[in-house]
Amino acid sequence: MTLATRQPAAKAADLLSWYDRHRRALPWRALPGESPDPYRVWASEIMLQQTTITAVKPYFERFMARFPTVGALAAAPSEEVMQAWAGLGYYSRARNLHACAKAVVEQHGGRFPDTEEGLRTLPGIGAYTAGAVAAIAFDRPAAAVDGNVERVMTRLFAIEAVLPGAKPLIREHVLTLLPAARPGDFAQALMDLGATICTPRNPACGICPWRDPCVARLEGTQETYPRKTAKKAGFTRYGAAFVLMREDGAILVRTRPAKGLLGGMAEVPTSDWRPDYELDGAAQDAPVVARWRRLDVPVRHVFTHFPLELTVLVARAGEKAQAPQGMRFTSQGRLREEPFPSLMLKVVEAGLEALRPPPSPP
Ligand code: SF4
Incomplete structure (x- = not known):
């Protein structure tokens, strides 16, 4: 000075x-x-x-x-x-x-x-x-x-x-x-x-x-300038996100608890997000028993304190399927009304894409 x-x-x-x-x-x-x-x-x-x-x-x-x-x-x-x-x-x-x-x-x-x-x-x-x-x-x-x-x-x-x-x-x-x-x-x-x-x-x-x-x-x-102390990078956390589509096209969603990360926002059911999450055990975290299919490309997101990598699993359910307690089926026409954070929009989009029926042969 x-x-x-x-x-x-x-x-x-x-x-x-x-x-x-x-x-x-x-x-x-x-x-x-x-x-x-x-x-x-x-x-x-x-x-x-x-x-x-x-x-x-x-x-x-x-x-x-x-x-x-x-x-x-x-x-x-x-x-x-x-x-x-x-x-x-x-x-x-x-x-x-x-x-x-x-x-x-x-x-x-x-x-x-x-x-x-x-x-x-x-x-x-x-x-x-x-x-x-x-x-x-x-x-x-x-x-x-x-x-x-x-x-x-x-x-x-x-x-x-x-x-x-x-x-x-x-x-x-x-x-x-x-x-x-x-x-x-x-x-x-x-x-x-x-x-x-x-x-x-x-x-x-x-x-x-x-x-x-x-x-x-x-x-x-x-x-x-300004002088700063070096930041410690957060550990990446991993988890599984489950996109379940009922026969009428509705998707299973739930609301996160009001307090905490993404509080009060909508999401598809997910596992815990942890640095040591084991994908092999993902079926145990699924909201219902179904033929879950794992997508190859995970959805990545960076929160303030840690990066997150969610592997998306998709499955179909019969038209009479009931939502487990605390969850609901939302029709695709009303999905836009759900307050999804951008992370979940990416997950839902990836899931819907994977569940879309293949185009019929000409
Ligand atoms: S205040 Fe910033 S832009 Fe202005 S002279 Fe100083 S360093 Fe340069």
């Missing part, structure tokens, strides 16, 4: 004037002169946690068309919310989103609290989201430190502290730069700078509004 003393100080004004020319147009972002809608700001922040903007955009538009206000979201049945969320992953966020909408309606008369402290009392709103919503929706002087902001700040000040321990220090640096006017735009500008200019690789320092005060640029060490 010794070089920092010889650098000109970074100024919020330089970043804001860059933002005025280069701000990204995002579906949840108010246009210049417009007031932001706290509901849209909050929903976008929840959707963007661990998901990219490109992936979120179409979901966001559909979600807003279906639940245009926090009241509409609060009043919706939870299956409908989970279904609208399906594909975005990290389903605990959808459950918290719904719980938060209800709390806003029941405890705050349908209006989001307008301070960081008030927002922190709501379900699913942590330090980052509270700061982001307070700043963006209510123009409060709050620090919203996400991965983009961490990268910009650690480079700008050459912060040697290692993440995640460095977070409070980064936050302090953001607070020292926060302008009294337009703190909401400052928060968004910082996010945009990290996303478009100060990128993880090959940052475009030549066109960066903070190129002169940036210590890492002067030292040529931009890409070495």
Whole structure:
């Protein structure tokens, strides 16, 4: 940090004037002169946690068309919310989103609290989201430190502290730069700078509004920040997924427990998922006795903490087959209404493909 003393100080004004020319147009972002809608700001922040903007955009538009206000979201049945969320992953966020909408309606008369402290009392709103919503929706002087902001700040000040321990220090640096006017735009500008200019690789320092005060640029060490501890890779877990088709085409499905991974989502029955799962014993985990056929290509999925490999087994059942307790047969016409996570969509698709009758010879 010794070089920092010889650098000109970074100024919020330089970043804001860059933002005025280069701000990204995002579906949840108010246009210049417009007031932001706290509901849209909050929903976008929840959707963007661990998901990219490109992936979120179409979901966001559909979600807003279906639940245009926090009241509409609060009043919706939870299956409908989970279904609208399906594909975005990290389903605990959808459950918290719904719980938060209800709390806003029941405890705050349908209006989001307008301070960081008030927002922190709501379900699913942590330090980052509270700061982001307070700043963006209510123009409060709050620090919203996400991965983009961490990268910009650690480079700008050459912060040697290692993440995640460095977070409070980064936050302090953001607070020292926060302008009294337009703190909401400052928060968004910082996010945009990290996303478009100060990128993880090959940052475009030549066109960066903070190129002169940036210590890492002067030292040529931009890409070495932020400092991180090496991550341990999770062990792959294995399991079996059972696609059972009744003679009328209906598929056997069940709902996962409300708490835990993919809680409340629909799935075809599966075995446990374990690093030491033995496929040879898969028939014992099947929901019914049937002539199970194993597909050659497994379905793979990566969760936050572990990769998963599910082997799909398919079978047919007679038209009078009854679903075991806690399960149900869903007709193929209604399968789209089941809140399947993307992993299960892949499993069901593979199973249906394998069960499709071969084309009749010409
Ligand atoms: S000068 Fe380069 S490294 Fe420094 S903040 Fe700007 S883009 Fe990032």
